[in-house]
Amino acid sequence: MKRFIIIVLTLLSGVGIYANPSQGIDGNKITGVPKSVKPVCFTDTKNFFSSIRGVDILESTANRGTFIPGAKNIHTRALKDFQTRFGDSTRASWYSVGDGFSSYFLKNGYTDRAYYNKNGRWKYTLIYFDQDRFPEDLRKIIKSSYADLNIEIVVEMQTIYGTAYMVHLGNKARICVLKMNPEGEMETISDLERR
Numbered sequence: 001m002k003r004f005i006i007i008v009l010t011l012l013s014g015v016g017i018y019a020n021p022s023q024g025i026d027g028n029k030i031t032g033v034p035k036s037v038k039p040v041c042f043t044d045t046k047n048f049f050s051s052i053r054g055v056d057i058l059e060s061t062a063n064r065g066t067f068i069p070g071a072k073n074i075h076t077r078a079l080k081d082f083q084t085r086f087g088d089s090t091r092a093s094w095y096s097v098g099d100g101f102s103s104y105f106l107k108n109g110y111t112d113r114a115y116y117n118k119n120g121r122w123k124y125t126l127i128y129f130d131q132d133r134f135p136e137d138l139r140k141i142i143k144s145s146y147a148d149l150n151i152e153i154v155v156e157m158q159t160i161y162g163t164a165y166m167v168h169l170g171n172k173a174r175i176c177v178l179k180m181n182p183e184g185e186m187e188t189i190s191d192l193e194r195r
Helices: 001-015 045-051 055-059 076-086 136-145
Strands: 066-068 090-097 100-107 109-115 122-129 149-159 162-170 174-180 187-194
Touching: 001 090, 055 122, 076 109, 136 162, 136 174, 136 187
Parallel strands: none
Antiparallel strands: 066 090, 090 100, 100 109, 109 122, 122 149, 149 162, 162 174, 174 187
């Protein structure tokens, strides 16, 4: 339990909140702050955080849950939605987690993840890809600020409240992780030196 709380707190501080920079977490307007330093956030953080509360389960193979070998124990609504959203994926593995189902599946060479609640309703998806699939306008924004770093991997987080990106950058001397919304507003999560 202690490990779970630490992981959730780490993710919440790392993942942060995305999208509407004109409002703070409490919904009040942010004034007098240059656009580049305003937080990137959803206006309804309570709903956004609850929609990604199980994201730590998807990040570790040790925390996947109980493997479900056949489709008979997976909610029908989840299976239908998965087929609609990810019909072209391969090697889908389903797991039962405390409050729903998670699916690991292969798409475009990466293992992506989808999460459904116990009623089979889609909650969020984590999609991994390289810079070639990352929108060019967002790539240009990153390159203008981090010209010396290469985009190593991008994690697109799709929730019922919107889309956000975690962009992992690096070179021989440095590693940097950014969070970014589709409008191009970004915030540095971590900026570390390699040793």
